[in-house]
Amino acid sequence: xxxxxxMRSTAEAxxxxxxxxxxxxxxxxxxYNEELMKAGVLLAGEGLADDLAEAFVVDFASETPIVTDGxxxxxxxxxxxxxxLEVASKEEAVQWATRCPLGPGSKLEVRRVTDMxxxxxxxxxxxLQKEEGWRDEQQARQAK
Amino acid sequence: MSQPPDIRRTVDxxxxxxxxxIVATLAKMTGDLGLAEDLAxxxxxxxxxxxxxxGVPRNAGAWLTAVAKRKxxxxxxxxxxxxDRYRAMAxxxxxxxxxxxxxxxxxxxxxxxxxxxxxxxREAQVALTLRTVAGLTSDEIARLLLVPVATAQQRxxxxxxxxxxxxxxxxxxxxxxxxxxxxxVLGVVYLLFTEGYAATSGERWIRTDLAHEALRLGRVLAxxxxxxxxxxxxxxxxxxxxxxxxxxxxxxxxxxxxxDQDRSRWDRTQIARGTAxxxxxxxxxxxxxxxxxxxxxxxxxxxxxxVDATDWERIVLLYEALGRLAPSPIVELNRAVAxxxxxxxxxxxxxxxxxxxxxxxxxxxxxxxxxxxxxxQLGRTDEARSELLTAAGLTANERERAVLRxxxxxxxxxxx
Numbered sequence: 001x002x003x004x005x006x007m008r009s010t011a012e013a014x015x016x017x018x019x020x021x022x023x024x025x026x027x028x029x030x031x032y033n034e035e036l037m038k039a040g041v042l043l044a045g046e047g048l049a050d051d052l053a054e055a056f057v058v059d060f061a062s063e064t065p066i067v068t069d070g071x072x073x074x075x076x077x078x079x080x081x082x083x084x085l086e087v088a089s090k091e092e093a094v095q096w097a098t099r100c101p102l103g104p105g106s107k108l109e110v111r112r113v114t115d116m117x118x119x120x121x122x123x124x125x126x127x128l129q130k131e132e133g134w135r136d137e138q139q140a141r142q143a144k
Numbered sequence: 145m146s147q148p149p150d151i152r153r154t155v156d157x158x159x160x161x162x163x164x165x166i167v168a169t170l171a172k173m174t175g176d177l178g179l180a181e182d183l184a185x186x187x188x189x190x191x192x193x194x195x196x197x198x199g200v201p202r203n204a205g206a207w208l209t210a211v212a213k214r215k216x217x218x219x220x221x222x223x224x225x226x227x228d229r230y231r232a233m234a235x236x237x238x239x240x241x242x243x244x245x246x247x248x249x250x251x252x253x254x255x256x257x258x259x260x261x262x263x264x265x266r267e268a269q270v271a272l273t274l275r276t277v278a279g280l281t282s283d284e285i286a287r288l289l290l291v292p293v294a295t296a297q298q299r300x301x302x303x304x305x306x307x308x309x310x311x312x313x314x315x316x317x318x319x320x321x322x323x324x325x326x327x328x329v330l331g332v333v334y335l336l337f338t339e340g341y342a343a344t345s346g347e348r349w350i351r352t353d354l355a356h357e358a359l360r361l362g363r364v365l366a367x368x369x370x371x372x373x374x375x376x377x378x379x380x381x382x383x384x385x386x387x388x389x390x391x392x393x394x395x396x397x398x399x400x401x402x403x404d405q406d407r408s409r410w411d412r413t414q415i416a417r418g419t420a421x422x423x424x425x426x427x428x429x430x431x432x433x434x435x436x437x438x439x440x441x442x443x444x445x446x447x448x449x450x451v452d453a454t455d456w457e458r459i460v461l462l463y464e465a466l467g468r469l470a471p472s473p474i475v476e477l478n479r480a481v482a483x484x485x486x487x488x489x490x491x492x493x494x495x496x497x498x499x500x501x502x503x504x505x506x507x508x509x510x511x512x513x514x515x516x517x518x519x520x521q522l523g524r525t526d527e528a529r530s531e532l533l534t535a536a537g538l539t540a541n542e543r544e545r546a547v548l549r550x551x552x553x554x555x556x557x558x559x560x
Contacts, residue, residue, distance in 0.1 A: 038249075039161060040363030044413065086356065091150070091157035095204075 002043065002113035003093040004084050005100065008077040013105025014050075028101035036085065041096065045083035077107065084113060151196050156281055159188060162205035163279030164364070168251035169209055171314045174216060177258050178304030181276055187212040252277075253368045254314050259303075260329045263310040268303035269332050275300050278361055288336075288354050326369075330378050330435065333361045337382050352389055359386060366421070376425035377435035383418030384442035387411040399543050403451045415446045437466040456486035473504035477514055489521040509538035513548060525557045 017025060036042035049055075052070040059066045087093050090112075097108050163184065170180035187208040201207040259272040274280045274288065286296035317325040337358035359382045366375040391409040392400055400406075422439050426432070432440060441462045448454035463479035476499055484492030496515050505511045516531030532552035536545045 038364060038367040040360035040367070043417070086360070087157075088160060089153060089157055091153040092160055094154070095157045095161055 001088070002084055002086050002115070003090075004082055004111050004113050005093075005097050006079060006109040006111065007081040007100075007102070008107045008109060009080050009102075010077050010105045013103065014078075016103055016105060032099065032101050035099070036083065036096065041085045041087055041092075043084045043086050045081070047081040048079065050078065050080060151192060154200055155188060155191050155195065158191070158200070158204040158208070159281070160279040162208065163275075164252050164255055164277045166205055166209050166212065167276045168248075168255040170212055170216070171255060171258070172248075172251045173213070175314050176308065177255070177276070177312075177314055178308050179216075180212075181300075181304060183212040183215050184208065186215050249368055250316070252364075254316050256329055256365065256368065257316050257325055258307065258312060258314055260325075260332050261307065261310075261312050262325070262328060263312060264303055264306055266332070266335070268299055268306065269328070270336065271296060271299035272303040273332050273361070274336075274357070277364070278357055280357070288357065326372060326374070329365065330374060333358050333365065334378060334382075334435075336361070337385075352386075355382070355386055355389070358382060366424075370424075371428060373425040373428040373430050374433050374435045376421050376428070377432065377439045380418045380421035380425060380439035381435050381442055383414050383421060384439060384446045387414035387418065387446055397543065399547055401547070402445065407449065410446065415443075418443065418446065432465075434466065434470045437462050437469065441466075451485070454485070456482055460486050473499055473502075474510070477505070477510060480518075481514060484518055484521070489518040493518045493522065507538065509535040509544070509548070511535075512538065516548075516551070520551075520555055525555050528552075529555050 033042065033045065036045075055070055057068050057070070059068065085093060085096055087096065093110055097110050100108055102108065166184050166187075167177070167180050170183050171177045174180055174183075190211050191204075191208060195201075256273070256277055259276055260269045264272065270289070271285060274285045275282070280288070282293055282297045282300070285300075286293040289296060291299075337355050339354055359379070362375070362379040362382055366372075366379050369375045387410050388402075388405065390411065391405040391407065394400060418439070422436070422443060425436055425439070441459055444455050444459050444462070459482040460479060463475060463482055467475045467479060476495060480492040480495035480499075483495060493515070496511065496518060499505065499511060500515070512531040513535035516528045516535060519525075519528035519531060529552045532548050532555075536548035536552065539545050539548065
């Protein structure tokens with residue numbers, strides 16, 4: 001089963017990091033990522049840029065989606081990176097998540113990634129089939 | 145003895161993550177893999193008793209290793225006639241602290257090679273690797289190998305006794321043995337994968353749990369052996385093949401053959417990981433060997449948008465290369481299938497008939513099932529039907545039998 005580790009940091013965490021040698025942070029994260037890789041559980045992972053000028057939010061509250069600058073005006077926790085791990089159990093995900101070298105002000109939200117079995121009841125769904133047809137078309141185009 | 149179920153699951157998770165390093169550390173220390181595994185298991189029992197009250201230690205692997213070491217020391221001290229070697233070891237160990245635990249990759253590599261040592265049968269290698277390197281419980285191993293728990297336990301016990309009886313050192317192989325020993329290790333991993341990929345027994349055709357374990361082991365090996373192209377290539381091969389899992393069975397578990405698979409359901413990110421692993425293998429710069437060539441073939445399928453759009457000429461070349469490097473009737477048979485796609489069934493049938501006259505693959509359903517397909521394409525319907533039914537009678541997998549019978553039944557004799 002796959003789990004996503006979603007990293008969230010507050011201003012407190014950001015301030016704390018400013019007092020630490022950035023290379024030290026890179027080394028700690030690097031060692032953690034290496035451990036995940038060596039254990040054969042890391043499927044994917046990316047960090048997100050914290051330059052808010054490159055970020056925006058799309059709000060679907062009204063009929064026309066509204067685009068506003070920056071991530072979440074009022075929310076204090078910034079989603080700033082993720083890992084996807086393939087593990088055998090939720091407990092194993094807990095073990096890996098708690099080893100992540102993060103400090104006060106940082107949190108990991110961990111969620112199971114859905115797979116085909118989550119949608120087994122909808123295998124005949126007309127829209128899922130349509131989507132597959134669309135994907136075929138895309139692939140045929142890419143192959144040319 | 146009963147623990148809260150969540151502690152059992154937590155301990156299992158820790159064991160899964162840490163077992164290889166714990167057992168490797170202990171085996172390096174004692175020179176005895178069997179003893180190391182026993183000590184580690186005793187430490188696990190302590191954890192089950194103590195962690196519900198004490199909580200899970202921050203560094204659970206170091207905790208288990210320290211407990212197991214203490215048990216080793218106590219065991220040696222209890223012996224009436226302690227020889228100097230053990231006395232010195234016990235003294236050394238008594239002076240180290242938990243914080244000193246620095247697992248070493250080289251020890252894990254020694255573990256891998258020892259668990260797959262040639263004095264062990266394939267069965268024993270598989271069981272011991274799953275237990276110590278993959279960190280599975282006996283229950284999990286039994287479930288994966290479709291054997292009773294007692295059988296799984298017995299295989300592990302016997303494997304440990306054999307290593308001890310043969311005085312197998314806890315070491316990586318000498319340079320002159322490296323090649324065949326590495327092949328044995330990779331072979332154990334790929335055997336697990338293929339058994340998961342097209343189960344030869346049981347009701348399900350694909351057993352993804354087994355294949356996922358093999359993939360994880362393969363990634364661990366590639367991490368330990370970054371300069372071995374075949375370790376990366378094996379990972380690539382398994383990633384490409386596993387990318388088709390979702391499309392290889394229908395909702396009720398019946399197999400779907402390559403030509404009929406809905407390619408939109410292939411896992412694109414997994415294909416990308418396979419490509420990256422094959423690039424790592426090629427980057428070592430020693431050319432492609434058996435797994436490298438097989439991975440390249442799997443990649444040809446993975447990146448093609450349809451059967452017709454597949455580069456069959458290239459696949460034929462890759463099979464020819466593979467056949468020269470590691471001649472086998474299975475490779476020949478696969479080459480025949482590729483030839484039929486590249487240049488038509490008549491050329492392919494000549495290859496298959498040569499295999500038949502050589503008496504190759506006797507008793508296997510593969511040869512008659514391919515021959516039946518080719519004959520059907522050539523319009524030789526009665527012969528085709530007979531071959532497909534022969535194949536159906538030979539396969540041990542119930543799902544596959546149903547597919548072959550359905551194919552035979554669907555053949556319509558040409559009007560006379």
